Amino acid sequence: MTELRRTIQPVATEKGGGLNLGETLRVSLDSLAANRVRSFLTMLGVIIGVASVVSLMTLGNGASNAITNQVASIGTNSLTIFATSPASRGPGGGGAAITPLDMSNVATIESLRLPIVGPVPQFTSSSTVIAPAANTTANVVGTTATFQEVQSIVMEVGTFISDDHVRSVAQVVVLGAELKQDLFGDGVAIGETVRIAGKPLRVIGVMELKGGGGFGSLDDQAYVPISLAQQRLFSARTANGQLRVNTITVSVLDAKNIDFVQERIEMALRDQRNIAPGAQADFSVINQAAFLSTLTQITGLLTTFLAAIAGISLLVGGIGIMNIMLVSVTERTREIGLRRAVGAQSRDILLQFMIEATVLSLFGGIIGVLVGSILPIVLTAMGTLDAPITPDSVIISLTVAIATGLFFGIWPARRAANLNPIEALRHE
Amino acid sequence: MTAMITIEGMTKVYKMGDIEVHALRGVDVTINKGEFVAIMGPSGSGKSTLMNMIGCLDTPTTGRYALDGIEVSSLNDNQLSSVRARKLGFVFQQYMLLPRQTALANVEMPMVYRGIPAADRKQRAALALEIVGMGNRMDHRPNELSGGQQQRVAIARALAGSPAVILADEPTGALDSKTSEEIMHMLMQLNREQQLTIIIVTHEADVAAYADRILTIRDGVIIDDRRNQRGAA
Numbered sequence: 001m002t003e004l005r006r007t008i009q010p011v012a013t014e015k016g017g018g019l020n021l022g023e024t025l026r027v028s029l030d031s032l033a034a035n036r037v038r039s040f041l042t043m044l045g046v047i048i049g050v051a052s053v054v055s056l057m058t059l060g061n062g063a064s065n066a067i068t069n070q071v072a073s074i075g076t077n078s079l080t081i082f083a084t085s086p087a088s089r090g091p092g093g094g095g096a097a098i099t100p101l102d103m104s105n106v107a108t109i110e111s112l113r114l115p116i117v118g119p120v121p122q123f124t125s126s127s128t129v130i131a132p133a134a135n136t137t138a139n140v141v142g143t144t145a146t147f148q149e150v151q152s153i154v155m156e157v158g159t160f161i162s163d164d165h166v167r168s169v170a171q172v173v174v175l176g177a178e179l180k181q182d183l184f185g186d187g188v189a190i191g192e193t194v195r196i197a198g199k200p201l202r203v204i205g206v207m208e209l210k211g212g213g214g215f216g217s218l219d220d221q222a223y224v225p226i227s228l229a230q231q232r233l234f235s236a237r238t239a240n241g242q243l244r245v246n247t248i249t250v251s252v253l254d255a256k257n258i259d260f261v262q263e264r265i266e267m268a269l270r271d272q273r274n275i276a277p278g279a280q281a282d283f284s285v286i287n288q289a290a291f292l293s294t295l296t297q298i299t300g301l302l303t304t305f306l307a308a309i310a311g312i313s314l315l316v317g318g319i320g321i322m323n324i325m326l327v328s329v330t331e332r333t334r335e336i337g338l339r340r341a342v343g344a345q346s347r348d349i350l351l352q353f354m355i356e357a358t359v360l361s362l363f364g365g366i367i368g369v370l371v372g373s374i375l376p377i378v379l380t381a382m383g384t385l386d387a388p389i390t391p392d393s394v395i396i397s398l399t400v401a402i403a404t405g406l407f408f409g410i411w412p413a414r415r416a417a418n419l420n421p422i423e424a425l426r427h428e
Numbered sequence: 429m430t431a432m433i434t435i436e437g438m439t440k441v442y443k444m445g446d447i448e449v450h451a452l453r454g455v456d457v458t459i460n461k462g463e464f465v466a467i468m469g470p471s472g473s474g475k476s477t478l479m480n481m482i483g484c485l486d487t488p489t490t491g492r493y494a495l496d497g498i499e500v501s502s503l504n505d506n507q508l509s510s511v512r513a514r515k516l517g518f519v520f521q522q523y524m525l526l527p528r529q530t531a532l533a534n535v536e537m538p539m540v541y542r543g544i545p546a547a548d549r550k551q552r553a554a555l556a557l558e559i560v561g562m563g564n565r566m567d568h569r570p571n572e573l574s575g576g577q578q579q580r581v582a583i584a585r586a587l588a589g590s591p592a593v594i595l596a597d598e599p600t601g602a603l604d605s606k607t608s609e610e611i612m613h614m615l616m617q618l619n620r621e622q623q624l625t626i627i628i629v630t631h632e633a634d635v636a637a638y639a640d641r642i643l644t645i646r647d648g649v650i651i652d653d654r655r656n657q658r659g660a661a
């Protein structure tokens with residue numbers, strides 16, 4: 001046995017009074033790192049919970065946005081007016097003839113001087129459209145210049161129909177992006193002549209692709225001055241000599257005026273069309289906003305429902321943490337006894353176990369956010385759904401994950417901190 | 429000679445339901461700085477109970493206890509923790525090393541709770557491991573070490589913080605006789621060369637023979653207190 005040469009010097013610097021947060025964090029991380037498999041398994045519950053919260057919330061929001069965008073593309077602030085058969089709505093009427101809307105109704109709405117864009121009348125007929133190299137059947141929409149603003153139409157090339165075109169009954173046509181493709185392929189359309197109802201019309205513009213498909217797509221229609229459609233292309237004279245329109249659209253400048261505008265239009269048209277007070281009107285005014293808010297409510301409910309289901313799995317993850325932390329406290333009873341014996345205060349032990357639970361749930365949460373982002377990102381990349389990861393779904397799920405760790409970590413941590421060191425040391 | 433430990437009229441009663449167990453029935457003893465004391469006695473006589481009191485892990489039912497000038501009997505739980513951290517080094521029969529940590533990390537661990545800066549801690553731990561002959565095993569984990577080597581690491585852990593007293597309850601209880609001799613020889617050297625106060629509990633006379641004072645306990649009282657000629661080693 002060799003002689004001991006050096007001696008241990010008395011401790012010069014020590015703070016005492018328990019651990020600081022940084023040291024406790026290090027001790028906790030050491031313990032977690034020393035037991036990687038168990039740490040990972042504990043996190044798994046939180047990972048799955050957070051991943052499902054993030055992906056379900058994101059997908060729910062994406063689906064909800066897709067639906068509302070579809071509706072919004074029609075114009076959220078817009079009111080659409082069309083003629084209806086009053087008898088078809090009430091009992092006993094049978095097939096009373098529909099009195100169509102006409103240009104005098106448009107003039108009436110104009111005269112109200114409401115805070116709106118429009119009114120935009122439309123007179124639409126289906127017709128064969130003949131280009132030099134191809135022909136097809138399409139909706140030919142007679143309308144005014146304001147149509148472009150109300151429908152937020154962007155031109156790929158050329159211009160939309162102008163007020164001058166309408167006034168002068170110009171023989172011009174604007175093509176939707178898909179219709180242009182059908183008639184001219186990738187060739188130049190502008191300046192070419194297409195024949196509609198036997199009349200040669202000059203192509204003055206091609207619209208940018210609106211996309212979205214679905215009903216009433218703007219992309220596969222042709223647009224002409226409404227005067228042209230009514231007077232030269234199709235027969236639009238009503239029995240009393242007026243020019244017929246199918247629909248009148250107005251876009252309300254401020255959404256909060258929608259109800260007021262709707263009421264004013266209804267009153268004026270009832271008056272003009274001689275509807276007795278209290279009687280069923282022979283026209284309808286459809287409010288897109290009301291429809292949209294109902295839809296938003298439904299999709300919002302759906303998202304909340306999905307998030308709640310995901311929340312339950314997060315709760316299960318939290319119980320998993322508690323479970324394993326309790327096992328860990330029991331398993332590490334002797335370690336806790338040792339730490340207490342060599343000078344750890346019960347507060348240090350409490351903090352250590354709380355931090356372990358929190359670190360587990362935080363890391364689980366972060367991994368969960370990453371895992372949960374995969375599906376929305378893939379779906380968005382594939383173009384199936386536009387589901388961007390929103391910061392609030394990340395913040396909410398991380399906060400809930402940490403809160404879960406703290407909440408479910410407290411009980412095991414208190415148990416650890418309150419262990420009697422002597423008994424803990426004797427634990428088998 | 430300065431007194432390191434002064435115990436007067438110490439009793440400890442455990443209440444288990446209606447039954448009272450008198451583990452200590454009035455212990456009076458003074459242990460001086462630099463002494464190497466062995467406590468002997470039959471099973472259940474109160475040796476571990478006395479060690480727990482000296483180790484500030486428990487408080488006596490009645491009586492007075494002063495450690496290195498500190499009146500321990502009146503301290504609260506946090507203050508007891510602090511006294512354990514600064515004044516005491518523990519060596520256990522079952523070594524009690526953290527299984528997944530290196531020898532160095534194990535030795536450093538108690539100093540973490542004293543707020544000793546990391547660099548200082550590492551240096552002290554390394555020196556303590558060198559002193560117990562484990563300087564070349566610092567990065568080994570307990571399962572890569574023999575029982576005797578693990579106990580050396582445990583002694584280094586007790587030593588590194590420069591304690592006033594090292595307490596060892598049956599430190600050789602889990603070791604074979606040759607390893608026991610090595611461990612006891614080392615404790616004896618630490619006692620001589622570092623002027624460390626050491627108190628051990630043992631059942632074995634040849635282990636107690638390394639001490640220079642032997643206390644014998646029976647039924648919670650000290651029945652014998654004698655000097656020992658350390659020729660046996």
Ligand SMILES: Nc1ncnc2c1ncn2[C@@H]1O[C@H](COP(=O)(O)OP(=O)(O)OP(=O)(O)O)[C@@H](O)[C@H]1O
Nearest residue numbers: 442444449450451470471472473474475476477478
């Ligand atoms: N926590 C406790 N609760 C109740 N009784 C206890 C407790 N700890 C010890 N005792 C009792 O006190 C007495 C002394 O026990 P102690 O552990 O001090 O004996 P010991 O001398 O160390 O024995 P051994 O040599 O077997 O380790 C025993 O009768 C024991 O049963």
Ligand SMILES: [Mg+2]
Nearest residue numbers: 475476477597
């Ligand atoms: Mg004992």
